[in-house]
Amino acid sequence: MATRTRTRATRRGPRAPRPRQASARKRIWLFEEGNASMRDLLGGKGAGLAEMSRVGLPVPPGFTITTAVCNEYNARGRTFPPGLMDEVRRALGVVERRMGKRFGDPRNPLLVSVRSGAKFSMPGMMDTVLNLGLNEETLRGLGALTGDERFAQDAHRRFVQMFGKIVLDVPGEKFEELLAARKRRAGATLDTDLGAGDLREIAREFKALITREKGVEFPTDPWVQLEMAIRAVFDSWMGKRAVDYRNFNKISHDLGTAVNVQAMVFGNMGAESATGVAFTRNPATGEKRLYGEYLPNAQGEDVVAGIRTPHPIAEMERELPGVYRQFQAVASMLERHYKDMQDLEFTVERGKLWMLQTRAGKRTAQAAVKAAVDMVREKLISREDGLLRVEPEQIYQLLLPRFDPEDKGAAQREGKLLTRGLNASPGAATGMAVFDPDTAVEIGSNGQAVILVRPETNPDDVHGMLIARGILTARGGATSHAAVVARGLGKPCVAGAEAIRVDPHARQFSVNGQVIRQGEFISIDGTTGEVFGRAIRTIDPDVTKDRDLQTLLGWADKVRRLGVWANAD
Ligand SMILES: Nc1ncnc2c1ncn2[C@@H]1O[C@H](COP(=O)(O)OP(=O)(O)OP(=O)(O)O)[C@@H](O)[C@H]1O
Ligand SMILES: [Mg+2]
Known part of the structure; x- marks a missing residue:
């Protein structure tokens, strides 16, 4: 692992991380210290954030606590290895300096997200807490600093809700019910119709709900919040949903999940702000065109949660033309860099683009075949690689009724x-x-x-x-x-x-x-x-009419014959 990291890094030039001894024992990696090859240790999300940071893309600073720490935590009966939180403090110190903000500072508070991320993407299986670090004092500071009381209250309301649900395990519907009731009373159709006062009240109701349900006060100390959230990510690795998913997908339970702690950027700071997800190609058809969705004035999970219906990404070209062009360039750069279709998450804060995730895009069988054939024709990948991009399972799907x-x-x-x-x-x-x-x-x-x-x-x-x-x-x-x-x-x-x-x-x-x-x-x-x-009634498809599939199968035939000749030698 360490050697592979080194050779890769050297090939990729001056920004590459320094070679490290004992990398397996290093528990915390700043994003810029890691790279794409470190999925085992940093998880898929951490390795992607590291790689994007390394190649100079705009990624909010942060660090990854390794999967090895998760395994150690579970092996020790859900206890942190000694000294872990001191290391977290040191790493967060670097993030604070880079952002010019301080965690828990009422005058200039740094907020972070705590994001899980295993080696293999497990969509929606593991949970993320946004806006961590808010309490009454930092909330006031955030409002004063941004001059936007509603924004601050919105961030706080979301934080209490996510922390309550994910870390404290209060059923999500109970928060949704309170939110819906408040919307009705305020005559609001959308979340965005709620004012600062409503949002403050909702957060107060949420905290009361948490106390009612769990008999605990909502933690006010940001460091306590952080420690609890990290613990919750580790715990979620062995949660029922995650275990079921891994069993079904034959993913090993020993991999562990990494924890990513990352400075928050905000897509909910007005009309020049947005958040979205996009694929570099259409994941249903394989067509080579940005495909995705975004929501203006919204935060991360709004897009995927299905609460508001998002806009097609193409509309961003009209609404935020400069950012759209930049995003297009980043997307195509990442696709060339990884030589594969990417699934991207981004946020725009007051006109500035931030990249939050990149990973190989999940795609349908049809898209897998088309993208593989196209990428070979674009000379992005070899025929052999093109063949490897399509799972036998996917060919099978194309044969389905x-x-x-x-x-x-x-x-x-x-x-x-x-x-x-x-x-x-x-x-x-x-x-x-x-x-x-x-x-x-x-x-x-x-x-x-x-x-x-x-x-x-x-x-x-x-x-x-x-x-x-x-x-x-x-x-x-x-x-x-x-x-x-x-x-x-x-x-x-x-x-x-x-x-x-x-x-x-x-x-x-x-x-x-x-x-x-x-x-x-x-x-x-x-x-x-x-x-x-x-x-x-269903019928079987006619695969002889699928040109991309026929091309791919033709290549497969050739490669197979070559293989037979090679073996005969
Ligand atoms: N530091 C941050 N600033 C702004 N938004 C963030 C930050 N961290 C995460 N988000 C957003 O929050 C949402 C949830 O994050 P995350 O990617 O961790 O989990 P997920 O997308 O729900 O699941 P998966 O693990 O499959 O990616 C995403 O839309 C992400 O872009
Ligand atoms: Mg994500």
Whole structure:
């Protein structure tokens, strides 16, 4: 590991990290000290942040606590190795100096995010706390410093909510309910309609809720907050959702997760601010064009949480032209650098672009084939590499059944086309509508095909998503939890079908005056976004007409013959 790091680093020139002895024992790495090859130790997110910092992209400063520390923590019965928090203090000292702010300083407070990140991306499995370091004093300071009381209150409200849910384990819906109630009283439709006063009240209600639920006061000392959050990330590695996901994906439980502590940047500081996610190519089709979504005046999780419906990234070209161009350049640079389609997270704070994540983009089978063939033609990768970019599993997916056009046409004529949502993950699926993950498992494990229908999904739904033939959600975009997980699992998904009203308690959804109850058959087409109110016959696809696939298979044939000749030698 250490040697590989060194040779890579030397090849990549002057900004490369110094060679280090005993790198395995170094518990904390500043982003600029690491690089892309260190996924084992820094996790995928940490290695990506390190690599982006190293090549000079705008990344908010921070550091990574290694996966080895997580393993040590678990081996010691959930206890930090001695001296860890002193090392955290030293590393945060570097971040403070770089940002010109201080953690817990009421006059000029530094806030941080605490982000998990294992070697393999586990979408939505592990949790992130934003805006950590806020208390009554730093909150006042933040308001005074930015001259924006509403912004400060908004950041605080989010922090209390995330910390309460993730670190203190108060059910997320309880916060959502309080927020919704306050919105109703204030006559607000969107979160952004709430004023500073409302937000302050909400945070107060959240804290009261936490005390009611857990019998503890919300921690006011930023250092205590930080220590608790780091612990929560380590704990989440062995949480049920994470364990289930790893079991299903055959990922080892010994890898551990890293913890990334990073200076906050804010996408919720007004119209010149935004946050978004984008793929360097379309993850559903493979088309070479930036594909993604963003939300003006919003913070990180708003885009993926599916709470507000985000705008297509192309609109950013009009709304924030300068930043858009810069982002395009960064995206294409990262794709060339990694020689693969990247999935990016970014935030714009008052007109300045900040990169928050890069990783290989999860893609459908169709996109994998097209991107691989295109990248070989663009001379970005060799034919052999192109072949390795497509999993045998994905070729298999391309062979999966699709809806019989005749039966589908008939369903349309019968008025069974209920609505259209977003074509979030392709493929056709028919099954009984079910409205919660447990019922999906109950009915689905007998071999009965089910479609999981949810207002939006979250990591608690994953066991239901695993068994469902397809997933339908009323809210959320192409990068919502449902979409990302479904694509990863190779299951059809229609997301953000906004016309449907899902009522999980009554176990039904309604759409344009029709009601579909649990057990009734529906069909979804994740390639077109269509939702039908009956079962539709499926047929096998004709792969001979898929030109990219034929090209790829042709290359595979050649390489295989070469391999046979080589062996014969
Ligand atoms: N320092 C920061 N400043 C601003 N936004 C941040 C910061 N850290 C994280 N975010 C944003 O918060 C959101 C959640 O972060 P994070 O990437 O850690 O988890 P995730 O995207 O939910 O899951 P995954 O682990 O799959 O990436 C993202 O939108 C991210 O861009
Ligand atoms: Mg992320």
